[in-house]
Amino acid sequence: MSDPQMVMDESLQRVExxxxxxxxxxxxxxxxxxxxxxxxxxxxxxxxALNGVDLTIRAGEFFTLLGPSGCGKTTLLRILAGLEEADxxxxxxxxxxxTEEPPHRRSVNTxxxxxxxxxxxxxxxxxxFGLKMRGVGAQEREAKVAEVANLIQLGELxxxxxxxxxxxxxxxxxxxxxxxxxxxxxxLDEPLSALDAGLRSQLQVELLRVQKRLGMTFVFVTHDxxxxxxxxxxxxxxxxxxxxxxxxxxxxxxxxxNVFVARFMGHDNLYAITEREGCxxxxxxxxxxxxxxxxxxxxxxxxxxxxxxxxxVAGTNHLPGRITExxxxxxxxxxxxxxxxxxxxxxxxxxxxHLPDVGDEVTLVVSSEDLVTLSE
Amino acid sequence: MSKTTAVxxxxxxxxxxxxxxxxxxTPGAAWIFIFLVLPSAYLMSVAFMSNGPYGxxxxxxxxxxxxxxxxxxxxxxxxxxLLTLMRSLWQTVLxxxxxxxxxxxxxxxxxxxxxxxxxxxxxxxxxxxxxxxVIRTFGWMNLLAPGTPLAELAEAMGMIAPNMGLYPSNxxxxxxxxxxxxxxxxxxxxxxxxxxxxxxxxxxxxLYASPFKAFWHAVFPQTLPGLLAGVxxxxxxxxxxxxxxxxxxxxxxxxxxxxxxxxxxxxxxxPLGAAGAILMLIATFIGLYAMxxxxxxxxxxxxxxx
Numbered sequence: 001m002s003d004p005q006m007v008m009d010e011s012l013q014r015v016e017x018x019x020x021x022x023x024x025x026x027x028x029x030x031x032x033x034x035x036x037x038x039x040x041x042x043x044x045x046x047x048x049a050l051n052g053v054d055l056t057i058r059a060g061e062f063f064t065l066l067g068p069s070g071c072g073k074t075t076l077l078r079i080l081a082g083l084e085e086a087d088x089x090x091x092x093x094x095x096x097x098x099t100e101e102p103p104h105r106r107s108v109n110t111x112x113x114x115x116x117x118x119x120x121x122x123x124x125x126x127x128x129f130g131l132k133m134r135g136v137g138a139q140e141r142e143a144k145v146a147e148v149a150n151l152i153q154l155g156e157l158x159x160x161x162x163x164x165x166x167x168x169x170x171x172x173x174x175x176x177x178x179x180x181x182x183x184x185x186x187x188l189d190e191p192l193s194a195l196d197a198g199l200r201s202q203l204q205v206e207l208l209r210v211q212k213r214l215g216m217t218f219v220f221v222t223h224d225x226x227x228x229x230x231x232x233x234x235x236x237x238x239x240x241x242x243x244x245x246x247x248x249x250x251x252x253x254x255x256x257x258n259v260f261v262a263r264f265m266g267h268d269n270l271y272a273i274t275e276r277e278g279c280x281x282x283x284x285x286x287x288x289x290x291x292x293x294x295x296x297x298x299x300x301x302x303x304x305x306x307x308x309x310x311x312x313v314a315g316t317n318h319l320p321g322r323i324t325e326x327x328x329x330x331x332x333x334x335x336x337x338x339x340x341x342x343x344x345x346x347x348x349x350x351x352x353x354h355l356p357d358v359g360d361e362v363t364l365v366v367s368s369e370d371l372v373t374l375s376e
Numbered sequence: 377m378s379k380t381t382a383v384x385x386x387x388x389x390x391x392x393x394x395x396x397x398x399x400x401x402t403p404g405a406a407w408i409f410i411f412l413v414l415p416s417a418y419l420m421s422v423a424f425m426s427n428g429p430y431g432x433x434x435x436x437x438x439x440x441x442x443x444x445x446x447x448x449x450x451x452x453x454x455x456x457x458l459l460t461l462m463r464s465l466w467q468t469v470l471x472x473x474x475x476x477x478x479x480x481x482x483x484x485x486x487x488x489x490x491x492x493x494x495x496x497x498x499x500x501x502x503x504x505x506x507x508x509x510v511i512r513t514f515g516w517m518n519l520l521a522p523g524t525p526l527a528e529l530a531e532a533m534g535m536i537a538p539n540m541g542l543y544p545s546n547x548x549x550x551x552x553x554x555x556x557x558x559x560x561x562x563x564x565x566x567x568x569x570x571x572x573x574x575x576x577x578x579x580x581x582x583l584y585a586s587p588f589k590a591f592w593h594a595v596f597p598q599t600l601p602g603l604l605a606g607v608x609x610x611x612x613x614x615x616x617x618x619x620x621x622x623x624x625x626x627x628x629x630x631x632x633x634x635x636x637x638x639x640x641x642x643x644x645x646x647p648l649g650a651a652g653a654i655l656m657l658i659a660t661f662i663g664l665y666a667m668x669x670x671x672x673x674x675x676x677x678x679x680x681x682x
Binding site: 104 | 573575576578579580581582583584585586587589590593594597598600
């Protein structure tokens, strides 16, 4: 797994040259910050959707709500849109308390998971809908629709009917229909989940490009941690209606604060600390030397921080084991290594040297600063 | 050699299929021809004949029946028939609009009710229509007669003269039509409401539509196919209705259906009755065509109905 920050930088570099080809809009839009205080939501008698959410989203930020289904992320988004009312708490957008405002009085637009395009209207009428409802004149409407159609590179589709569009085109129209209203905040509810992998990564790049270009505040909901890492300035990981951790993609991935976040970000090498003596801790994979001041009952060893040495070598943070599985991935190889009764995952970059094979006795080496401790 | 066998084989298959087709289609086609096409053709030809003794049609061909339908009698022109036509149109439009206004909220309410109650609610709407129409109309006569609570209430409010009752009147006919045709509107509307995509309503609200505008732009278009189907089911039979105006309408509440029926029974003028029937048919086709156009326009160019 490569550095998420780098992935993001790469994707930005990739789009840079295209930027001059898109739209004539140069100016950035006014963006708004969002402040949530103690948001509670309960459905029926038992299901708690949100359990006191406090969250501040900065103006112009690409912010992602990440979590498994049922974690409350969609409920939170719907509360931001005004489609759901919080039982308790305050919501401030752009300095204005909008807790009680109905959806049509909020400068917030949503890209729905199902797109929710109006099937009885043409693409053009769909794009113009929000402006029309706001009472924008026909001429200005026309100009703005043309501009946004240009921005998403779908100008030739404006006279089509919705049922004549492909999934990817519908997705872009849904995005454009929300963008054309120039809201303070754009909400995106798993907008890419219905698309196949290739189109998805293409649209991820496009979405990011539009957001950086317009400088609009984006709140993005997804259950896909890869997508979240690629896209976001910051991520909030949710579970059971509670925010588990807020941070940059690197912080969330590299220093998860608890077992749930670590597992959700795809980490498997989590070991309970059974004994602690200053900086030395005992775990099922062996004795590890941690950096000073680290606390928590679990230690996380990221597979890509491990070095593999052939044979058994003694030393601090040297763990002897035997390779039981090797997945060759071309650019790198993923190993499963048995240590005593348990096992560990390691990722080794393929630099063209010898790649150890199944059955080899190896020593895993990790430096103290790469070890992360976290709580239950 | 093998080519010729293939050709022969195909020919045999065609013969077999044709025979099969003839066996399956013929009974139905014969039924329609004998009991629909022939009588309709006869009726239409009757309209272009002269009125003979006892009202039976006879030669020579003439357009007298259409002149009579337009009000031309041997005492000169009278507006009676045209008034009946206008009344039919007016009663049809009025009662259809009222049926829509009553049925729309009912259908919405049922579609949003607990799924266990919906069949029972639908049944409650439909069951009355299983009773004979004549009996139900007699029921309304009893409810609207002089001295009944409804009539006395209307009297107390000064809407009718003392001891007059609410029937016979055009009001009673409208009421009877609305009552009679309500299920035919509720059912297709319910079907439309049941598959309402609520995400579109939320999208409209999100795109700055007030609740009313969201209804108009996101709910109404979705129910339009059901609404138009309901209008067709209500308006066409209402236009030709016989029983309700006969029993609740009296002399001044007559509709086209009564005019036609009277020509075949009472005053006995078959050609005039046939001309009236043709007029009804033409009006129906015009109505259907108009519905189609409206459906196409509001449905974004898509075929919505019929």
